[in-house]
Every structure is written in C-alpha cells, then in structure tokens.
Amino acid sequence: MGRALSLSEGRVELAHGAGGLATHQLVEALFLPAFAPTLAAWRDRGVVVDDDGVVLPEGCVPAGHRLVQSVDAHVVSPLFFPGGDIGTLAVHGTVNDLAMMGATPVSLTVAFVLEEGLPLAELQRIARSIGAAAVEAGVAVVAGDTKVVERGKADGCFVSVSGLGHVAPDVHLSGRRARAGDVVLISGSVGDHGVAVLSRRQGLELETPTLSDTACLFPLVRPLLALGDRLRLLRDPTRGGLATTLNEIAWASGVGFDIDEAAIPVAPAVAGACELLGLDPLYLANEGKAVVVCAPDVADTALALLRNHPLGGSAAVIGRVVDDDTRSVVLRTPLGGTRVLDWLMGDPLPRIC
C-alpha cells in the first residue's frame, strides 16, 4: 500500500490532498489518533467516522432544544504562539461562538487547507491541539477534510471549524437585545491574545511575556443562563476587539454605550506593549473573554458568577447601555473627558486569528 508515512521527518505533499492512498494514510496515522479521544463519550454508540458524513448518536440534542450552528476560519500567523496555536484557537473560536448563543457545544467539523511542504510534525501538533481543546470543551470532532495546495499558494496551514450545539427553549440571547439601562460587563482583561501573537511574530522580547488568553468560555458563561431573560446577550470580543464588539451590539440593538475606560481591565504587560507599539488594547483580539449585557438588577449576580470561575477572576462592570439614535460607543476617560470609540478601521494587525 505505498510508502509508510514518517510523521517525524515527512512533509505535506500534494498527494495528501488528492483523496487517494496518501490521504487515507494521513487520516489513519495522523488525524484519527488525534481526534479519537474526542469521541470517547460516544464510543459505544456506533459512531462511524469513515463515511462521507457522520451520523450523530440519538439523544445528543435534548428534546425540545433548538440547534445552533457557527463557523470560524483561522489563518493566524505564526501557527504557534505563546499560550496556544492555530488548533486550540480554531476549537475555542467556534465553541465560544456557540457558548455566546447560550448553547451547549456538541460537535465540530474541521477543514484544513495545507501548503505543500508543511512538516507533518507541525500538522500533528496542530491536530493534537485540536483534539485536546475539543476534549477539554466536551465536544466531538466528527468529520474533517484536507486539501493541499502547491508551495507558495497558501501559508502553512489554514483551518476552518464549524460547530453544532443546542440551546434550551427558554434561552434567547442575541446582539439585538440590549436596551437602555442594561449593564455591560467584561469577564477579564483585554488585548492579551493580540499582544501574544504580535510579540511572537515580531520577535519582541517583552519584559513580561504575555500568553494568549485562548480558552473555552462555556463553563464560564453557563451559570449566567440561570439569569433567564435578564441576561440579554453574550459576545466574545475577538477580531476587532472590545471596541468593535460594542459597536456591533449598538448597531444591532439600536442603542448606545456609556463605557468607563478606567474600569476595563488591561494587564500591565499588555498596556506596556501597546504603548510601545502604538496599539490600542480596546481594538486587539481576545480569544477567551466574554462581554455580558444584562438587566441592572442582576448585574451584581452576573459579576459574582463570572468571578466565581477561574477564567473570570478579573471580571468587571465597565458601563451601561443608553438611548442613542446615533448608536455610538462613548468612552469616559480617567481625566473626565469622553471620546467616541468607533469600529475598527483598516487592519492594523493582520492574521491575528
């Protein structure tokens, strides 16, 4: 059956994406071992992964729950960075999108576009990261696809992950549900992921190395669902940062925001790196933070629930939703002034996720 695959020395070849014997070997030797642990919970339920599609076990969506889907493509450069890699990022990105809908994540599909010449050892490291992040998030990797393009026609590895989850009948979170008087919280410090990737990319020697905050947010936000209708929405401020996420909500809900700059947690190392590089942490990507908007009477409870989880230790109330026909996000500065926080313009930091 052709040459054996050397995972330690080999490189991705066009044949690995041709759908023939080499693809079959790659799946058997590299992907299935990496993803099998994610199927452990379904081991005795007859899930077959070598067909064109995968039939999920009966009962993996509770009766009466609605289905939720999401998708994220990842092109981060470099592929490996302090605190994570493109594999962990791809799982967290999609699982967090489900979690922000109040959904319990169930399963993922993974599609790779690989550049000819990528070391198989790097691909294996990425696949194992996907498997490990999926196990930690409690989701099954149920289907995958791999395409390979010629050297120079892609940049190492691009990964797209789609997710399926389910949401209870009484959960209706949406960016359209913010209303004047609501309170805005953030689950922790902003800008860590952006600085972590940038420091690796630029070879910066920061005094305090910053790790990406990439993490699965479902365990952090699940307790908030008990707040019922008074929890309005959840959002993870990834690309575009906190500033853009708030603008998206303002746009969708037809409201404005009154945000207290001093209340927004920023790690000292991130603040320092941003000053050095001329970046604004409010526009940097986060991969393990949630924006929470809730009714004022449950804001204290929401804050306590967030702080009760290790990922939410530095959670903070950062502002309020206000009536505003211009849908502006207004930042109150520590010196008592105000400035309008616009959407991210251009792309100061390409390929951050």
Next chain:
Amino acid sequence: MGRALSLSEGRVELAHGAGGLATHQLVEALFLPAFAPTLAAWRDRGVVVDDDGVVLPEGCVPAGHRLVQSVDAHVVSPLFFPGGDIGTLAVHGTVNDLAMMGATPVSLTVAFVLEEGLPLAELQRIARSIGAAAVEAGVAVVAGDTKVVERGKADGCFVSVSGLGHVAPDVHLSGRRARAGDVVLISGSVGDHGVAVLSRRQGLELETPTLSDTACLFPLVRPLLALGDRLRLLRDPTRGGLATTLNEIAWASGVGFDIDEAAIPVAPAVAGACELLGLDPLYLANEGKAVVVCAPDVADTALALLRNHPLGGSAAVIGRVVDDDTRSVVLRTPLGGTRVLDWLMGDPLPRIC
C-alpha cells in the same frame, strides 16, 4: 461609516478580514444579499444571522431523526470552469456527502479564506453561486466567516462548507455494509469534472467541450431509500475517482469488487481527452455521480429509479461485490483480461476540487 464598497471595481483588502467596519460592510453588501434567498423558507421563523451563531428554527429536524454532519474544503483552480465554479462545487460537495448518508440536507456554514487583491466582483459571483446552489438543493446558508491573507499567501479563494442534515430512523447507510453478492451501480458517466477543470486550466481546445457534472445528488438518490436495508451504501466518487471510491468501500467492508470495465459509462469527449492527456477516467474526480451498492434482488429497481431521474439517465450496473481477503478491486477488461484497480497514488491532477 468609512468608504463605500465598490462591488464592481473593488478588490479584497486585508481590512475585509479584520472583523471591523470593512468586514461588516462586506457582509451587508455582498454576503447577506447572496445568501438571503436560502433563508426564505424560514423567513417568518425569526432566524437571526447577525450573532456569533445561528439558532435553527424548531422542527427543522423531524422527531426521531438523527443528525448528520459533513464538511468539505475546496481549493479548485481555476475558480471558474465549464459547468460551475468553486461556489457551486462547495455546496454540492457538502450536500452530496449528506445525501450519500441518506440524509436530507438542512443547512450549511461557509468559511472563506481570501487572498488580498481578489476582485470583489469575483467574490460576489462565487457567493451568488453558493446562494443559487443552496436554494436549488433546499438548504439554508446559516453562518459564515471570512479571513483575508496577504497577496501571495493564498490563491484567490478557498472555501470550506460544513453541512447539517437528518436521517430517518430506518436508514443506516455505510461504506462498511457491502457484502459478497451485492450489486454495484454508477449513476452516470465518469471523469467529466476532471476533464472540464483540466481543459480550462490548460487552455485546451477540446473538440467537444466537457462541462463539469457538479450537481446536487439528493433528488437522485432519495427514491433509493425506499429500498430499505437492501440499499447498502451510497458514495460520490469525487477526488480519487471511481477507482479510489471502490477501494475505500472494499477496505471498510472487508470485501473485493469484480467490475466490468465496458459497463462503466465514459462520455466520448472525456475518453478522447483522457487518451490525449494520458489520464485514466476511473481516477478522475466526479462531482455529480453516485456509486450505489445494493442487494442483488433490488438491483433492477435501483437501476430503474436512477434512470428515472435526469441526473441518472446513463446509470448502469458495473459489477459485483465478492469475497476477497485482499480487498482488491478487479477490473475485467473488454478483451477478457483482468487488472487490479489500486487506490489513486500521488496526485496527477492537483486542485481539482
């Protein structure tokens, strides 16, 4: 709110993938109009597409049906070819994977990786192809994501599409279910897609231009589900061609195949092009053909059902499943000899889908 987007003259910029204002404009002006028609059936059911994920309407999966997922990445070059483009291909690839499981397709997610500089007019054409193919297939495009990489770091446009479908309780198709005595059918001629893409790529002037067979196979194969347990499996012989698909089934089921070469339909133009180029049509990709394996007593019915649909007009019985510990696919040639059809080795035709 920044510069307006010129869909006729503009090009993809890094900012379109940054998640800020330019991304928002691209989604509003280009993607939503292209995909909105796919949501028409759910128009009055409150589907919101501007959140991190999408909640599907209640009842889109019938009670008692199991969920099916699939995913395909597409990197075909060129992006546009006779009979289709990367958009139609991406929808059909994923919908057909669901159909081959006996599943009714419900919804798709779409992830783009774009190269800086791609004309927006081309992206719009691709997005509209996705929308049109999805409407024809009866599936909703519910979520998307777009990333942009620097000029030279990707090749125009890569698309990954994941699909969700549902399967009735009594349907259990799998590549593992072929058994000795079963009959093998193909729904039509092989090699068309491979020749169509290759002819455009090489600028070949073929006497009879060949169109890709890219098509949604669900309407073709749905009637076969009435055969119940005697329908063993369906497979679409895409990358790797018919030869590789038969090997995959032989491998998964632990059987061999006895195939009659003369019975395999090959269009004269495809046969001619293959002879000219030194290619074997049995290893060329198909994007609108199904391999059917069924019990012998329903083979005539299966053939009649296939031929009853426009996509199956040249359907044929091409061979049988046999006991064979070596899991070989043996081809009987018109001259009475035999040869073993192996898996596709290497990649004679990169980026065919």
